[in-house]
Amino acid sequence: MAKGDFQRRMEEAQRRLGAWALGRNGADEVSSACTNVAVVLVVVNLITRNSAFAIAALALLAYSWFRISSKDVSRRRAEVTEASRRLGPVLSWLANPMAAAREARGYKHLTCPSCGQRVRIPRGKGKVRVTCPKCHARFDGRA
Numbered sequence: 001m002a003k004g005d006f007q008r009r010m011e012e013a014q015r016r017l018g019a020w021a022l023g024r025n026g027a028d029e030v031s032s033a034c035t036n037v038a039v040v041l042v043v044v045n046l047i048t049r050n051s052a053f054a055i056a057a058l059a060l061l062a063y064s065w066f067r068i069s070s071k072d073v074s075r076r077r078a079e080v081t082e083a084s085r086r087l088g089p090v091l092s093w094l095a096n097p098m099a100a101a102r103e104a105r106g107y108k109h110l111t112c113p114s115c116g117q118r119v120r121i122p123r124g125k126g127k128v129r130v131t132c133p134k135c136h137a138r139f140d141g142r143a
């Protein structure tokens with residue numbers, strides 16, 4: 001097969017993928033979290049040989065796929081906001097453990113005492129006075 005031919009096929013595949021993805025939700029934090037948990041469940045299934053874990057993994061993958069291919073983007077986005085509000089940092093850890101670990105190393109998260117907003121500050125700054133970006137309350141913290 002000539003190289004030009006291969007390239008043309010790749011471009012065609014990319015064009016089709018682009019056409020398919022148009023107006024769809026795509027991967028979000030919730031679908032990524034579901035996929036990652038499914039992978040863990042598959043491993044647990046292999047170790048325990050309990051098929052309930054495999055079934056749960058399949059259900060999560062199906063739900064993840066439903067989210068990625070969904071055309072109701074605004075509703076999916078609202079669900080991510082809701083999941084993030086309920087799970088807090090857990091969602092970030094499930095969705096992208098590597099990025100969450102990098103984030104945890106570089107930053108510390110404080111919670112605003114008056115509105116509960118989470119505020120991110122760089123580590124190693126010692127004692128800091130923080131202004132909440134949401135309610136503008138000022139509070140002291142240690143980074």
Ligand SMILES: [Zn+2]
Nearest residue numbers: 112115132135
């Ligand atoms: Zn606040």
